[in-house]
Amino acid sequence: MNREFYTSIKRDMKNVKFLDCSFRDGGYYTNWDFNQSIINIYINAFNDLPVNYLEVGYRSNPMTEYLGEFFYCPPSVLQRLRKESIKKLAVILNEKDVRAADATKLLGSCMETIDLVRLAVDPQNFQRSIDLGSAVKELGFELSFNLMYMSDWSQYTGLFNQMRKLEGLADYLYMVDSYGGVFPQDIKETIKRIREHTTTPLGFHGHNNLELGLINTLTAIGEGVEIVDSTVTGMGRGAGNLKTELLLTVLHARGEIDLDFNALAQVTDAFEDLKLQHQWGTQLPYMVSGAHSLPQKQVMDWVTKRFYSLNSILRALHNRSKGWSDNQRLPRLDISDEKSYTHALIIGGGPTAIHHAPAVKTFLKKYPDTIIIHASSRNAMSFAELKTDQLYCLVGNEGRRLESVFGDVDKIKGKCILPPYPREMGTYVPSTLENRAFELQRITFTDRLKDTHTTIALQTAMEMGLQDVFLVGYDGYNGTEMGQKEQDLLRENEFLFRQAGKHGLQCISLTPTNYEQVTQDSIYSYII
Secondary structure (H helix, E strand, O other): OOHHHHHHHHHHHHHOEEEEOHHHHHHHHHOOOOOHHHHHHHHHHHOOOOOOEEEEEEOOOOOOOOOOHHHHOOHHHHHHHHHHOOOEEEEEEEHHHOOHHHHHHHHHHHOOOOOEEEEEEOHHHHHHHHHHHHHHHHOOOEEEEEEOOHHHHHHOOOHHHHHHHHOOOOOEEEEEEOOOOOOHHHHHHHHHHHHOOOOOOEEEEEEOOOOOHHHHHHHHHHOOOOEEEEEHHHOOOOOOEOEHHHHHHHHHHOOOOOOOHHHHHHHHHHHHHHHHHHOOOOOHHHHHHHHOOOOHHHHHHHHHOOOOOHHHHHHHHHHHHHOOOOOOOOOEOOHHHOOOOOEEEEEOOOOHHHHOHHHHHHHHHHOOOEEEEEOOOOOHHHHOOOOOOEEEEOOOOHHHHHHHHHOOHHHOOOEEEEOOOOOOOOOOOOHHHHHHEEEOOOOOOOOOOOOOHHHHHHHHHHHOOOOEEEEEOOOOOOHHHOOHHHHHHHHHHHHHHHHHHHOOOEEEEOOOOOOOOOEEOOHHHHOO
């Protein structure tokens, strides 16, 4: 960066405020729960750091799912933070879920604890948000309009002209780079357009999909923005945000601020431990979503909760950027073409499928009217030599795993079953199996999780008219090996087994399992 650029920053630094929103934005990874040790370290460290505001979470109306204490920020939590922190405290309201009539209920108890209230506003709801903002301002809080989806603002007719309504109402108007896809020149051009309509002080909140969080924030400061956001270690939704420690270190190196590096290191170290667990930060899917201004919510779900391959995610993002539903339509699975089966054996990816494979093979010889449904390709090779009819559930990029497992795809003798069209994650079918690949017509037993391997396996069994299905290799996870992904998968499968049961399908595990929604039995009791 050239000297002129830094000179412009230095000229304006006396007017710049800093806001750390680690608990609010980082809550997307922890369900807005943080242990007390982290909270104490965070508050104590920031008491010694040159940051003006701490945004500690949401104030929210009740939701129908579990969300932690910093999603609701009960008065007792805010009082505890107020007692310990010397900084100004902020909360945010998600405008889509909050109306002006809710303002007193949500904020009346916060008068002595909260200084700044921010509104997360979808541009299409900007006009509606004015009423909520007016109600908040009447309560005496500082007020910020955080206008999301900055890279798409041009598609909202009259948006810039509507910004005039913030004069005298808002303390800040934030440009929120929700997709992490804006560039420094976009910052400059957007600020110029805003200034044609309002003199409201500006803020900038940048996501880090393209690793432009720092340069975009410095550019915003250079263009006169008065408040900027960051989070410790960049913790935040999807790819995360500008790192607080990076911003402060850069400004300290340029002589702009004084900095207590002991305090900074203490809080950074504490959050690094969280990062090892949740692994936020940009990676290729987030880069692609940022470059094409695609929502991070779905990408975050694909990356952190689903076991999709990188290629599957990238294919889905490519399809979405082009407006394509899918890249291949397949014949529907017609159960009338299949022979009648008495049993279905669904094989998962757990190690017990291999450990008990000899018993499973004996079972299949004893009950030849059984069809194998491979919910995962992981263990498929161990049963390749059997004459038993076999189906392979392919979701996303599972077809490549199938190729990898078999090596020689000519050894694959069964058929492939895919989710109903259109498939959000795209379709990959090994070329030698294209004439044996089919899709389900619909998923009937659940309205969600329609593209998981377990969903496809259970639906296929239902299509066959079966009332009982046997499971092997559905081990589940025990407490010592459960990270966040494993916990999510366990919950998802438990939900699917429960829903299948409500639709008349009983799931019986013949190998050891930690799933509570299935009946535990023993493969050996069937072959004595």
